[in-house]
Amino acid sequence: MENLAILAFLFVIGTLAIVGAAAYLIDTIAERHDRRDGR
Amino acid sequence: MDLIPTTGPHLHILLNHFPSVGMVIALGLFLASYCLKSEDVRRSSLVLFLLLGLLAIPTYISGAAAKWAIQGNAGISVDVISAHQDAALLAFIYLGITGCLAWLALWQERRFSRTPNWNLIAVLGVALISLIQMTRTGNIGGHINHPELGALEIAATQGEGLTARVEDAITGVIWAWPAMEAAHFIGMALLFGVVLLVTLRALGIAKNLPFGALHRLLPLGALGFLVNVVTGFFFFIADSGRYVAMDGFPPKIIFMMIGGVAIIYFTIFDDVWSLKAGDDASVLTKVMATVTILSWAGVLIFGRLLPYYGDGG
Numbered sequence: 263m264e265n266l267a268i269l270a271f272l273f274v275i276g277t278l279a280i281v282g283a284a285a286y287l288i289d290t291i292a293e294r295h296d297r298r299d300g301r
Numbered sequence: 302m303d304l305i306p307t308t309g310p311h312l313h314i315l316l317n318h319f320p321s322v323g324m325v326i327a328l329g330l331f332l333a334s335y336c337l338k339s340e341d342v343r344r345s346s347l348v349l350f351l352l353l354g355l356l357a358i359p360t361y362i363s364g365a366a367a368k369w370a371i372q373g374n375a376g377i378s379v380d381v382i383s384a385h386q387d388a389a390l391l392a393f394i395y396l397g398i399t400g401c402l403a404w405l406a407l408w409q410e411r412r413f414s415r416t417p418n419w420n421l422i423a424v425l426g427v428a429l430i431s432l433i434q435m436t437r438t439g440n441i442g443g444h445i446n447h448p449e450l451g452a453l454e455i456a457a458t459q460g461e462g463l464t465a466r467v468e469d470a471i472t473g474v475i476w477a478w479p480a481m482e483a484a485h486f487i488g489m490a491l492l493f494g495v496v497l498l499v500t501l502r503a504l505g506i507a508k509n510l511p512f513g514a515l516h517r518l519l520p521l522g523a524l525g526f527l528v529n530v531v532t533g534f535f536f537f538i539a540d541s542g543r544y545v546a547m548d549g550f551p552p553k554i555i556f557m558m559i560g561g562v563a564i565i566y567f568t569i570f571d572d573v574w575s576l577k578a579g580d581d582a583s584v585l586t587k588v589m590a591t592v593t594i595l596s597w598a599g600v601l602i603f604g605r606l607l608p609y610y611g612d613g614g
Contacts, residue, residue: 270480277484281491281524288405288520295413296517 309366309545316360317442320396321435323353328428343421344410347403348565350428354400355561358530359554361393362537364442366545371446381445384455387463388438390538395431401527402427404568408519411569464538471539478539481532488532489601491525496560496597499567500590503582512576519568526561549603549610556599563593 306312327349334343368386371377402424406416444453471477499515499522501507537544544550566589567573573586582590603610 266476266479269476270483273476273480274483274487277528278487281488281528284524285521289517292412292517296513 308370309363310370313360313363313367316356316363317439319356320353320360320392321432321439323349323356324396324428324432324435327353328425328432331425331428340410344407344569347407347410347424348569350403350424351400351407351565352562354397354403355558357393357396357400359558361389361534362545362550362554364389365537365541369542369545376448377445378455380455381441381453383462383464385438385441385445388434388441390464390467392431392434392438393534395427395434397530399424399427399431401523404523404565405520407565407569408516408523411574412516467535467538471535478536481535485529485532485536488525488528489604492522492529493525493597493601495519495522495525496564496593500594503567503573503576503586503590505581505587508581509578511578511580512573516567516574519564522564544607547607547610549606553600553603553607556596556603560593560596560600563589563596567593 306315327346330342330346330349334340334346364386368382372379372382402420406420406424409420410416441453441455444450471481495518498518499512502510502512502515566586570586572583573589576582576586
């Protein structure tokens, strides 16, 4: 049962990490463009 | 009435032509946009790529429904059906990636006034792979119930094809289903959260926010949608026979298509992009916001009702 919880937790954290990294990357580029465009 | 499909096989026969024929048209528009030097034509092709990516969802699902309806019939080869389903899964993945890249290109063009070349090259490359894979899928699929085409040499997979292996991985690993359920709920929260922020601003809440600030959050919602399509498809592949029998499943998918198309409006249309701090949105924008909220609420409601509604119970 402990293994089930740990593996499920790691899967969800891994998914969140991938989504978070992609969102951060896209947003960083957007931030750079917004600053350049004065938004 | 026969004109309106009411069964999985009928719907699949209707839907399965759109992604492949549509891809030829979208690729033609995409390439023509460079000859014509027209950004409008290129934008149209990207919208079409995105729509085809969305359409891949009901096409694959109706294909599974058709499989459950006809397998076991005389003259129907299970091996050909399995090969068709495996090819369709790959086509669905490539088409989905094409749709994601096309949406990102549209978002980038709106936000940065241009789309980076790497993304346009990627869209073209994956779209071509999708077309090849869809042609292969269609060719195998045509042999399922058309003896006049002649025999097709298909190796018997004996339950070890791509779809069967994915199914085994999900049902055989005890933590896979609950972990993906958790990821599915997080994806839903991301998607619906962003949908609410964007649409409520359009409806007049927090009017001091310019729409451009909320537009920057759209990729987060798109990533939530992507997580849910991936996890949702794992659930579907693992238990497709039960899902296609559920009365709540078609409405969920229909609402998802409407909600997906409505998101295009908030990604690229001038009406909504030009909303500055304090501006009131146009009537069209408010209608689209209402349709978008109701559609995604419909997806959530019918998704949650799946185990309780109709044959799902």
